[in-house]
Amino acid sequence: MSDEREGSGERASVPTGLAPSRIAASLLAVALATPAVSAAERLTVFTGETMGTTFTVKVVDLPRAVDRAGVAQAIETRLADVDGAMSTYREDSELSRFNRSRSTDWVAVSAPTVSVIEAALAVSRLTAGAFDVTVGPLVNLWGFGATPPGRGLPTEAEVRTAMARVGYRYLHTRRAPPGVRKERAELYVDLSAIAKGFAVDEVARALEARGIGRYLVEVGGELRAGGLNHDDRPWAVAIEQPRAEIRSLQRLVRLEDEAIATSGDYRRFIEVGGRRYSHTIDPRSGHPVDHRLASVAVIHASALQADALATALMVLGEQDGFALARREGIAALFLLRELDRFVELATPGFPLPGDVTVGNEME
Ligand code: AMP
Ligand code: MG
Numbered sequence: 233m234s235d236e237r238e239g240s241g242e243r244a245s246v247p248t249g250l251a252p253s254r255i256a257a258s259l260l261a262v263a264l265a266t267p268a269v270s271a272a273e274r275l276t277v278f279t280g281e282t283m284g285t286t287f288t289v290k291v292v293d294l295p296r297a298v299d300r301a302g303v304a305q306a307i308e309t310r311l312a313d314v315d316g317a318m319s320t321y322r323e324d325s326e327l328s329r330f331n332r333s334r335s336t337d338w339v340a341v342s343a344p345t346v347s348v349i350e351a352a353l354a355v356s357r358l359t360a361g362a363f364d365v366t367v368g369p370l371v372n373l374w375g376f377g378a379t380p381p382g383r384g385l386p387t388e389a390e391v392r393t394a395m396a397r398v399g400y401r402y403l404h405t406r407r408a409p410p411g412v413r414k415e416r417a418e419l420y421v422d423l424s425a426i427a428k429g430f431a432v433d434e435v436a437r438a439l440e441a442r443g444i445g446r447y448l449v450e451v452g453g454e455l456r457a458g459g460l461n462h463d464d465r466p467w468a469v470a471i472e473q474p475r476a477e478i479r480s481l482q483r484l485v486r487l488e489d490e491a492i493a494t495s496g497d498y499r500r501f502i503e504v505g506g507r508r509y510s511h512t513i514d515p516r517s518g519h520p521v522d523h524r525l526a527s528v529a530v531i532h533a534s535a536l537q538a539d540a541l542a543t544a545l546m547v548l549g550e551q552d553g554f555a556l557a558r559r560e561g562i563a564a565l566f567l568l569r570e571l572d573r574f575v576e577l578a579t580p581g582f583p584l585p586g587d588v589t590v591g592n593e594m595e
Contacts, residue, residue, distance in 0.1 A: 274462040278304050282311040283428060284321060285452035289435060292446035292462045306438045311451070314431040317345045318423045320368065321378045328378075330412055331368070331420045338411040346410040348423060348430050348536065349403070355426075355540040356400040359556065363544035364515040366403055368420035369394040374520060375502055376511040377422065385504050391518040398515050428452045429493055429539025436535070449535075456491035456535045473574060474498040474526035474567050482567065482574060485583055491535035495546035496527030496567075512546045524569045525550045531563040531582060554579070 278289040289307055294300065319325045326341045333339055352365035371377040373386045373394045386394075402415040412421075428451045435449045436456050446459035448467050457467035466486035473482045474496045485492065497510035497520075510520040528545040532538035541562055545553035550568060554577060557564040563581035567574040578584050 271462040276300060276303075278307055280308065280311075282308075283315050283319060283431065283452060285428070287311060287431075287435075287449075287451045289439075289450070290448045290462075291439065291444055292459070295443060298442055298444065303439070303442060303444070306442070307435050310434040310438050311431055314344070314427060314434060317342055318348060318427045318430075320422055320424065327421055327423060330414075334417040336414060336417055338406065338413045340409060340411050343407070343410045344430075344434075346405050346407060346412065348426060349412060349421065350405050351430075351536055352423060352426050352540060353400055353403065353405070355544050358560070359544045359548060361400060361515055362547040362552075363425065363540065364398055364400050365421055365423065365426075366398050366400050366419050367513055367515045368422035369397040369418075370513045370515060370518055371422050371424070371511070372420075374509060374511075374513060376513075385509075395515070395518040425495075425543035426536055426540040428454045429491070429535040429537070432456045432491060432535035432539075454491070454493040454535055454539050455487075457487040458489060460488060471529050471565065472527075474569070476501070483565070483576075483584070485531070487531065490531055490533060491538045492529055492531045493535060493538035493542040494527055494529045495542040497521065497546075498526060512543065514547050521547055521549065523549045525553070525566055526569045526574060527567045528553065529565045529567075529582075530557075550577070 274292050276291045276294040280287055291303070294303070315322065315325070317326045320327055320331065322328060326345050330339050330341060349365060355363045356365050368377060370391070372379045373390060397418045397420065399416070399419070402419055403421065404413045404415070405411070431451045432449050432454050433456065435451070436447065436458060439447050439449070439458065446461070448458070448461070449456045455469055457469070461467045466488040468484050469487055469492055470481050471483040471485060471494065473480045476498045495512060497508070497512060501508045501510050510522070512521045513519070514521050525546065528542050530538045530542040530545065532541065541564070545557055545562070545564055545566070548556060550566060554566060556562070557579045561581060562579060564579045565582045565584070566577040568577060576584070
């Protein structure tokens with residue numbers, strides 16, 4: 233997903249075939265009509281790398297009193313904090329230490345890690361384990377985790393062994409003092425489906441704490457829009473077509489004080505024997521999801537919630553996922569693969585302009 237610049241601003245054009253004096257006059261008129269600061273000049277952009285992906289932060293009308301370098305520093309610090317606490321790719325993260333630990337006693341972690349795990353557990357419960365924050369052993373087994381994958385596809389025996397290690401019910405949290413505890417020593421927590429969304433929320437909070445209310449924060453494709461964009465309109469965000477080969481636009485949605493996250497099977501997958509295996513794993517079967525649901529986009533006030541719910545709906549699939557999204561009032565767009573095109577299925581809360589069927593086929 234990306235922020236799409238549109239040709240939305242009126243273009244000043246000089247009519248042809250006019251006498252020089254008329255041209256000069258109309259150029260002057262254009263100059264007078266042009267605001268002192270163009271829309272693009274109102275933007276301050278911060279970019280970089282984090283959590284094995286990239287981030288972009290756009291701020292509209294950065295107040296003079298706010299130091300640009302200070303904002304850059306605050307963004308980097310927030311992102312580094314999330315990565316340092318919740319990454320399974322960093323051996324020194326809080327989460328990696330917890331995953332390595334064989335203790336079934338409380339392990340001290342930071343308060344943000346507890347709150348993200350609590351949010352992930354809530355989505356695990358909501359989906360009866362289709363989303364499972366302890367899915368890590370299966371993710372690693374299928375070659376999508378931090379540990380090096382084995383060669384080829386796992387055997388059914390390996391799948392069963394990994395499945396026996398999965399179970400969000402064996403994971404517990406406490407707030408004071410902040411800690412986590414596993415009932416089974418071999419439990420392994422994976423926050424990859426939710427941590428990017430949380431990072432987006434953290435950066436947004438850091439901006440708002442500095443009086444910045446108009447921004448677009450994007451980390452690895454998950455976004456949150458604050459206020460209006462540099463054209464004084466809600467931010468335009470592109471929902472991509474879920475194709476691996478090319479990047480093309482499926483939809484443009486406009487967001488103001490909302491976040492959007494997408495899960496799909498089209499960016500991260502392995503290919504074995506001509507078949508693609510998605511990085512979204514169904515913990516109930518132990519296998520990557522394999523259905524015609526190609527991607528799910530969720531809009532929510534919280535990027536963390538949008539991120540977790542998009543993954544959860546992707547696991548649940550077209551029927552169960554759509555039913556849950558409708559029941560829970562989740563704004564979601566499902567893209568279903570059909571021959572060479574994508575069929576859109578949107579819950580009533582998802583803003584789709586135009587003549588798209590708002591699906592009720594599932595009822
Ligand atoms: P996302 O791109 O947000 O959908 O997150 C995908 C990542 O979430 C995968 O790479 C896995 O690390 C993790 N994951 C895969 N399947 C699940 C699942 N069923 N529940 C929770 N996390 C999952
Ligand atoms: Mg997600």
